[in-house]
Amino acid sequence: MKLKSVSLHWQILIGLILGVLLAVVSRIFQFESFVIEDVALLGDVFIRALKMIIVPLIVSSIISGVTNLSDAEHFGRLSLKTISYYVMTSILAILTGLILVNLIAPGIGANLSFQEMPEGLETSVQSFSDLLIRIIPENPLAAMARGEILPTIFFSLLFGFFITRAPEPYKKQLTGFFQAVFEVMMGLTHFIILFAPVGVFALIAKVIAQTGFDAVLPLFKYMVTVILGLLIHATVTLPILVYFLGGISPLKHFKAMSAALMTAFSTSSSSATLPLTMDSIENNAGVSNKVSSFVLPLGATINMDGTALYECVAAMFIAQVYGIELSFGQQMIVVMTALLASIGAAGIPMAGLVMITIILKAVGLPLEGIGMILAVDRILDMLRTSVNVWSDSCGAVLIARSEGEDKLRVLKSGRT
Secondary structure, X not given: OOHHHOOHHHHHHHHHHHHHHHHHHHHXXXXXXXXXXXXHHHHHHHHHHHHHHHHHHHHHHHHHHHHHOOOHHHHHHHHHHHHHHHHHHXXXXXXXXXXXXXXXXXXXXXXXXXXXXXXXXHHHOOOXXXXXXXXXXXXXXXXXXXXXXXXXXXXXXXXXXXXXXXXXXXXXXXXXXXXXXXXXXXXXXXXXXXXXXXXXXXHHHHHHHHHOOOOOHHHXXXXXXXXXXXXXXXXXHHHHHHHHXXXXXXXXXXXXXXXXXXXXXXXXXXXXXXXXXXXXXXXXXXXXXXXXXXXXXXXXXXXXXHHHHHHHHHHHHHHHHOOOOOOHHHHHHHHHHXXXXXXXXXXXXXXXXXXXXXXXXXXXXXXXXXXXHHHHHHHHHHHHHXXXXXXXXXXXXXXXXXXXXXXXXXXXOOOO
C-alpha cells in the first residue's frame, strides 16, 4: 500500500506507536540517550516549523476572517458566542475535576517524596490584572516577533475591524491582500503537515525515553483522577453539547479532528497544533474560514478546558497531601482562579504547571507542593492539551451551526 493512500491520522497514529516502541526498546537496551538527543531532533525541527507559521497564520486568518464578516453587529455576535462557549466549557471542566477530586480524594493518606520546585517557576507567574494589561501591545510588531499570541490576536481583531471601516479602494485592496496572505499560509501549512507523522514519532519517543513508566506508580491515584475527569469532559460533556445544541455527530467530528488531536497529544502545545486544527476543521469538518479563523486562534490562547480541570485537581490534591482541608468558599476560589489562570496560560508545554502557582497562592497552599506532581506532569500535559484542542474544535462547529452553516460534513444523519 502506498503511503499516500493512508490517511494522515493513520500515519500519525503509526508514528506515535512506533515512537513508543522505540522508546521502550531504548530503555531496555540502554540507548535512550540516542533517542533523547538524536532522534528527538526530528521532532524539534517539526515543532520549529509549526511555530514558524503560527504568527503569520493567526494574523492573516483573523484579519481575513473579520473582513469577511458583514457588519459590526455580526462581529460582536460572533465574539459573544465564542467567549460565552469558552467560559461555559471551562467552568464545566473545572467542576467535573472538583467533584472527582473530592470523591476519590487521591491525596489523602498519600506518602510522597517530591522534587524541589523548578527554579524560576514562581517568578514567571503574572497576576490576572497584568495579563489583562498585556493584551494590549505597546508595539504590535515586537509582540509578534516575541510570539506573544494574545496581544497579536487583539491587534489583528482591531486591524481587521477597521479595514471594514476604511474607504474604497483601500478597503478592497487590504481585504484582498490579507486574503492572499492567508491562502499562501494555508498552502505552507499543508506542506508542513505532511511531516507530522515523523514529528510525532520523534516527540513521543523522546518523552517516553526520558520519563519511562517508573514515575507513574506512586502517583497512580492522582493520575486516574485527572484522566477520568478529562475523559468525562471529552467523551460526555462536550459530545452532549455538540449533539443536542448543534446536531453534530461526535463520532464524525472526532474522526475529522483525529489528526489534530494526535498532534496535540504529542506536542503538548495547542498553539503549535493550531495550523493542523484549522486545516482539519475546514477541510474535514466543513466549517467556513469566516468562523474558524476567528474562533480557533482565540481558542488556542484562552480556551483551556483540560488545563483548567487539571489545575483544579492538582491544587486540591496538594491540599489533601498536606492535610489541609479547604472550605467550600476556598474551593470556589480554586474554581474561579483555575478559570482565570487557564485563560492566561500560554498554549505551550507545561504552561498549566506554571499557572498552578497562582491557585496555590490564592488559597494559601505551599508552592513546594508542585514538586509532588512534576514526575507525571508531561504525560498529563499531553492529555490535557488534546482536550483543549478538542474543545476548541467543538466550539467551532457549534458556532458555525449557530451562524447558519448547514453544509457541515459532521452533522448527524438526516440533519440539515
